[in-house]
Amino acid sequence: MSIDTLATDQTTHLPVASAPVPAALVAERVSAWFGDHQVLSEVDLVMAAGKVTALIGPSGCGKSTFLRILNRMHELVPGASLAGQVLLDGQDIYDPALRPIESRRRIGMVFQKANPFPTMSIYDNVLSGLALTGRKGRRATSEHDELVERSLRRAGLWDEVKTRLGTPGASLSGGQQQRLCIARALAVQPDVLLMDEPCSALDPTSTRRVEETIREVAGEVTVVIVTHNMQQAHRVSDHCAFFLAAEGQPGHIVEQGPTEAIFERPQDQRTNDYVNGRFG
Amino acid sequence: MSAPTIAGPPAPETQQRRVLTTKPSAQDITFVAASRSAAVSTLIIMGLIGVFLAIGAWPALKQQGFGFITESKWLPEAGTFGIASLLWGTFLIGLFALCVAVPIGFGAALFISEYAPRSLKKPLVTLVDLMAAVPSIIYALWGLFFLQGHLLEVARWISVHFGSFLPFFRVDVPDSPSSFTSSAFIAGIATGVVVLPTVTSIMREVFAQAPIGEREGAIALGATRWGMIRTVVIPFGRSGIVGGVMLGLGRALGETIVVYTIISPMFEFTTHPLQSGTNTIASHIAARYSESGGIALAGLLGAGLVLFLFTLVINTLAGVVVSRSRSGAATEI
Numbered sequence: 001m002s003i004d005t006l007a008t009d010q011t012t013h014l015p016v017a018s019a020p021v022p023a024a025l026v027a028e029r030v031s032a033w034f035g036d037h038q039v040l041s042e043v044d045l046v047m048a049a050g051k052v053t054a055l056i057g058p059s060g061c062g063k064s065t066f067l068r069i070l071n072r073m074h075e076l077v078p079g080a081s082l083a084g085q086v087l088l089d090g091q092d093i094y095d096p097a098l099r100p101i102e103s104r105r106r107i108g109m110v111f112q113k114a115n116p117f118p119t120m121s122i123y124d125n126v127l128s129g130l131a132l133t134g135r136k137g138r139r140a141t142s143e144h145d146e147l148v149e150r151s152l153r154r155a156g157l158w159d160e161v162k163t164r165l166g167t168p169g170a171s172l173s174g175g176q177q178q179r180l181c182i183a184r185a186l187a188v189q190p191d192v193l194l195m196d197e198p199c200s201a202l203d204p205t206s207t208r209r210v211e212e213t214i215r216e217v218a219g220e221v222t223v224v225i226v227t228h229n230m231q232q233a234h235r236v237s238d239h240c241a242f243f244l245a246a247e248g249q250p251g252h253i254v255e256q257g258p259t260e261a262i263f264e265r266p267q268d269q270r271t272n273d274y275v276n277g278r279f280g
Numbered sequence: 281m282s283a284p285t286i287a288g289p290p291a292p293e294t295q296q297r298r299v300l301t302t303k304p305s306a307q308d309i310t311f312v313a314a315s316r317s318a319a320v321s322t323l324i325i326m327g328l329i330g331v332f333l334a335i336g337a338w339p340a341l342k343q344q345g346f347g348f349i350t351e352s353k354w355l356p357e358a359g360t361f362g363i364a365s366l367l368w369g370t371f372l373i374g375l376f377a378l379c380v381a382v383p384i385g386f387g388a389a390l391f392i393s394e395y396a397p398r399s400l401k402k403p404l405v406t407l408v409d410l411m412a413a414v415p416s417i418i419y420a421l422w423g424l425f426f427l428q429g430h431l432l433e434v435a436r437w438i439s440v441h442f443g444s445f446l447p448f449f450r451v452d453v454p455d456s457p458s459s460f461t462s463s464a465f466i467a468g469i470a471t472g473v474v475v476l477p478t479v480t481s482i483m484r485e486v487f488a489q490a491p492i493g494e495r496e497g498a499i500a501l502g503a504t505r506w507g508m509i510r511t512v513v514i515p516f517g518r519s520g521i522v523g524g525v526m527l528g529l530g531r532a533l534g535e536t537i538v539v540y541t542i543i544s545p546m547f548e549f550t551t552h553p554l555q556s557g558t559n560t561i562a563s564h565i566a567a568r569y570s571e572s573g574g575i576a577l578a579g580l581l582g583a584g585l586v587l588f589l590f591t592l593v594i595n596t597l598a599g600v601v602v603s604r605s606r607s608g609a610a611t612e613i
Contacts, residue, residue: 073500078398105502115493119515132503132511181497188501 022050023089023191030084041250052223054233057243062251071107072100107192108185114177116169123165129188155183156209175206195225337582356576370560376468377532385479393487412477420541423470435460451555462544464558479528486520523602530594536562
């Protein structure tokens, strides 16, 4: 339902300077530690502009840590450290000259557990990214209305909430809350959208909606998604990276490539076993 | 493998419902009885205090009637006494105490829960708890021998600069230090220091419970730390802020020794809190109980009853505010 509305809705009168151009995200030799415990070892991965990259692998293989490194959330964990670099459009997001908030403004994130601001209205939730980065302005404007509608449409939530935009975010169901979080992340027009198992707590209908949304925004936004659901990775992604950790061996990428190749013609036996559900 | 079966529509309710029983063990029965009687006894003690105060105060309340609340003078020998000025003094000192304790407590709570590095967090929490455990006689000594001397100049400065156009800050003889030494202002600020740890620790506890998911959500949107605090932590902790303020107020109203040590007692409505001379219910009771008998003692018990009810109401309200909110559900106060 949101596909056709999206196609006709191309006006942009945003407080943001220009329409987003998706940017490639490149991880180079990324390693990560929690204290002395190394969880990732020299991960190289190119997340192509405007494409969907899925990170798959069993629990504890470091893929969520890797995702959190991509927008500097990893460093919020006490004792966390890392090595290597992450390039957004060629610029290292860990450049000391760059503040973390600058990177996070361009690289949005959707979490495993939906986390809308519960007492804030649905409307304000969508605009919260602008408000938090000082781009909202004082007064309500029709541009805000448009942005809210467009973001909610892109997240496939508009029709369900358009009559009650003033109600608190907490009043929505779990699946709706997650789509609200996607709308909130899209409203700031990020170049990249990171998704950490966004559907793991959702029912199949909500999951399908979120997957539709991912396919719709791909092209405009570079999407990186962590998922445990092989069918989902197969359905939504263009590229896949298979992470694995073993006893005494930190997480690393075993195999990566176009999704079709990973699922149909995996080169590594472990990848083959994993994507066919034989372990993990 | 057998073929799946398809169930028909459920029959109307004909089935006998089972009665579920859980038979407690002897240990359970003993333990429940012991803990229940302990819980009940606290309520009984509380009730007995109220009843005792009410009975003891009855002769005074009967004699003075409504005048007990509205009369300022305390002349039991002459047959007129009331707690009006005491109530006002108690309120003023509570107000000054909150002026100190709330902003500092709020800031300290935010710092400890949000900004302090991990190595500093634990020691700070312990320190605040220790501050709450220091007997108030220590604060009273400190207030008397240190704070009083230093606050004199502050009081004088406020009086000189604002007193000319705000009568509230005026004193009669601004040149004499003794005009300032024993005022509601100084006693209030010393009391504020006493209640500061309480306020800080309630607020910190609630702030620390702000959900990590919402915090990360705000940060991932590009919020600064302060932006995240404003959007997530403070709205979440709002009830803790209110609860902390009220609990601090409850403690400030009842603070005795600090006030008693600093003020010089006076039975008038003072509209000049910077000037020496004020009184509170608690301090008045402490000052007079040993020399009072008969109707005068009944009057003191009546004052105690009023204070008891006040603090009961305020603390109950604080408890309700905190526990009603989603942030306070797990907070103990």
